[in-house]
Amino acid sequence: MKILLLNGPNLNLLGKREEDIYGNISLEDLNERLISVAKKEDCEFTSIQSNAEHELINEIHNAGESNTDVILINPAAYTHTSIAIRDALLGINIPFYEIHISDISTREDFRNKSYLSDIAEKVYSGLGVDGYEMALNEAISKFKNK
Ligand code: DQA
Secondary structure: OOEEEEEEOHHHHHHOOOHHHOOOOOOOHHHHHHHHHHOOOEEEEEEEEEEHHHHHHHHHHHOOOOOOOEEEEOOHHHHHOOHHHHHHHHHOOOOOEEEEOOHHHOOOOHHOOOOOHHOOEEEEEEOOOOOHHHHHHHHHHHOOOO
């Protein structure tokens, strides 16, 4: 089974950025955690972070051509702005889980709108970085051997 994790803009600053909201674990440490879960389940796991919308879109297109089974995505601020990322995900027909470290429904009004939630398999929001592990486990149990 092949899983792709995409993290959007500013998530490279995880662990240093607004720690009261996003916590103090780095993206590198988070990736290590997820890699070990995926390894135990015999899954191929790739994690990519980009600050550029077009790079995230290109990675989504690549996933569509490389037998990726599931995408996990924290689009960060693009959640609230990017019809292009929505269209890319619709274009490839691979199930995806939307993840947010913070609870986007209880923050500023402009974060209430997600261009992805209605087409996501499921949304994990406000569970801290544990949301990534929960989404990964759910993706594995739902789509492994399918
Ligand atoms: C975020 C929430 C977004 O509103 C914000 O722009 C982010 C991170 C989260 O993980 O809580 O960069 O997606």
